[in-house]
Amino acid sequence: MGRFDHAQYVELSMHFRCNLKCEHCMILNTMDRLEPESMDRFKEVLEFNLRNRRWKSLTLTNTVITRRSYRHLPGIVDRLGHLRRLVQMEFWNYWPMSETDDKGLIVPHLDVLPFLRRAIALARQRGRAVEVKNFPECLLGEDRDALNNDQPKLFIDPAFWPEFMRNGFYQCAHRASCGSRQCLGFNTAYVKKYGWQADVLVPLPMHPPPEPDAPRASDPRPATRS
Numbered sequence: 001m002g003r004f005d006h007a008q009y010v011e012l013s014m015h016f017r018c019n020l021k022c023e024h025c026m027i028l029n030t031m032d033r034l035e036p037e038s039m040d041r042f043k044e045v046l047e048f049n050l051r052n053r054r055w056k057s058l059t060l061t062n063t064v065i066t067r068r069s070y071r072h073l074p075g076i077v078d079r080l081g082h083l084r085r086l087v088q089m090e091f092w093n094y095w096p097m098s099e100t101d102d103k104g105l106i107v108p109h110l111d112v113l114p115f116l117r118r119a120i121a122l123a124r125q126r127g128r129a130v131e132v133k134n135f136p137e138c139l140l141g142e143d144r145d146a147l148n149n150d151q152p153k154l155f156i157d158p159a160f161w162p163e164f165m166r167n168g169f170y171q172c173a174h175r176a177s178c179g180s181r182q183c184l185g186f187n188t189a190y191v192k193k194y195g196w197q198a199d200v201l202v203p204l205p206m207h208p209p210p211e212p213d214a215p216r217a218s219d220p221r222p223a224t225r226s
């Protein structure tokens with residue numbers, strides 16, 4: 001589980017002039033078209049927050065899980081072990097902002113899984129909160145609570161969103177029978193590359209299981225749906 005309430009944080013895209021050209025960058029192909037938020041907008045947000053105290057801070061760093069990085073996730077946790085002010089680590093499973101994985105960076109979930117769970121365990125051993133993005137919730141086992149796809153309020157060029165929608169999230173062979181509220185399922189590029197993998201997924205209960213002292217089916221009291 002993450003440590004931050006996303007509603008208390010905010011993101012602004014202040015420029016798109018990064019020249020690092022990271023191959024896992026989700027907006028690399030749109031940076032020449034997207035317009036940054038203006039300084040006036042930045043001031044507006046600051047002034048709004050001064051008056052309303054809505055957000056605590058601007059948000060934080062993340063590690064993208066790709067074919068090149070997934071084996072190194074536990075090592076990354078170790079490598080950052082000396083950072084005393086690092087309170088939360090986020091692991092973002094790569095998506096390509098496209099219907100196809102043209103860069104060949106998507107990894108089968110089952111290949112990522114042991115490295116990701118080891119990284120989660122190591123981070124938690126160090127007292128750090130963890131958030132995982134875009135990974136099937138049902139595969140995370142006892143680390144399910146690490147999945148959190150919520151995001152802070154984001155100020156970005158509206159032209160970003162049609163590109164984002166090309167990912168086609170929320171696809172899953174079990175979607176209609178799964179009670180997960182956080183899972184983004186699979187995206188179009190993943191399904192095209194690796195298929196539905198329905199046999200390894202375990203749909204979550206549609207409703208939380210009853211508490212031990214909750215009324216049972218034979219109990220004459222009316223049950224409460226949650």
Ligand code: SF4
Binds near residue numbers: 138185
């Ligand atoms: S069954 Fe599908 S929707 Fe449900 S948690 Fe697993 S991947 Fe996500």
